[in-house]
Amino acid sequence: GESVGLHLPTLSVQEGDNSIINCAYSNSASDYFIWYKQESGKGPQFIIDIRSNMDKRQGQRVTVLLNKTVKHLSLQIAATQPGDSAVYFCAENIGGRTSYDKVIFGPGTSLSVIP
Amino acid sequence: KAGVTQTPRYLIKTRGQQVTLSCSPISGHRSVSWYQQTPGQGLQFLFEYFSETQRNKGNFPGRFSGRQFSNSRSEMNVSTLELGDSALYLCASSGHEGGKLFFGSGTQLSVL
Numbered sequence: 693g694e695s696v697g698l699h700l701p702t703l704s705v706q707e708g709d710n711s712i713i714n715c716a717y718s719n720s721a722s723d724y725f726i727w728y729k730q731e732s733g734k735g736p737q738f739i740i741d742i743r744s745n746m747d748k749r750q751g752q753r754v755t756v757l758l759n760k761t762v763k764h765l766s767l768q769i770a771a772t773q774p775g776d777s778a779v780y781f782c783a784e785n786i787g788g789r790t791s792y793d794k795v796i797f798g799p800g801t802s803l804s805v806i807p
Numbered sequence: 808k809a810g811v812t813q814t815p816r817y818l819i820k821t822r823g824q825q826v827t828l829s830c831s832p833i834s835g836h837r838s839v840s841w842y843q844q845t846p847g848q849g850l851q852f853l854f855e856y857f858s859e860t861q862r863n864k865g866n867f868p869g870r871f872s873g874r875q876f877s878n879s880r881s882e883m884n885v886s887t888l889e890l891g892d893s894a895l896y897l898c899a900s901s902g903h904e905g906g907k908l909f910f911g912s913g914t915q916l917s918v919l
Contacts, residue, residue, distance in 0.1 A: 700849075724906045735811075735897050735910030736850070781850065785906030793838050793906050794863045795899075797850040 711769040715782030722784035811911035825886040832900030839881040
């Protein structure tokens with residue numbers, strides 16, 4: 693199957709600090725990027741998305757940054773809370789906005805929040 | 808609005824058997840995608856259906872197949888099960904915002 697990698701990076705942060713999760717994507721033609729959060733025993737849950745014509749998008753406590761030059765995405769979580777502990781996946785839709793959906797996921801980052 | 812529903816939640820099979828997993832998308836969503844999730848390989852794309860047609864397929868052997876019905880419900884089938892097929896199988900649906908996926912809780916398949 694298609695996958696980006698085998699290694700699951702981990703990040704530990706103190707409650708109240710800001711978290712930054714990084715991701716490298718694979719396809720220069722991808723025009724839509726999404727961050728998902730997966731808690732134990734659940735399917736991934738949408739957090740925030742960004743189109744390729746933007747370089748930054750903000751949500752509630754979360755910000756996504758897109759650097760197309762180096763094919764890099766980052767997710768910033770402000771004032772990290774214990775409930776933010778989960779695995780975070782970046783994903784890219786390589787199918788294209790007007791075409792089919794083929795959303796490919798990165799390997800994920802495990803975020804642990806220390807109370 | 809009800810979310811994506813996958814059944815069964817857990818399944819235990821033996822090598823050589825076949826299995827069928829079911830997925831009911833969010834009402835109004837016409838695209839359904841399937842993923843295999845394992846600790847070693849992460850989330851891997853299996854296939855995507857739209858209006859009963861498979862539009863895209865990942866790099867899985869032909870033992871993995873799927874279909875979509877006129878009501879957008881989808882099934883995936885794995886024939887001649889192997890130990891390595893043990894995984895969490897996730898279904899996701901999407902609406903007009905292509906690529907924005909809504910996932911079910913998955914079916915945990917164990918092959919003994």
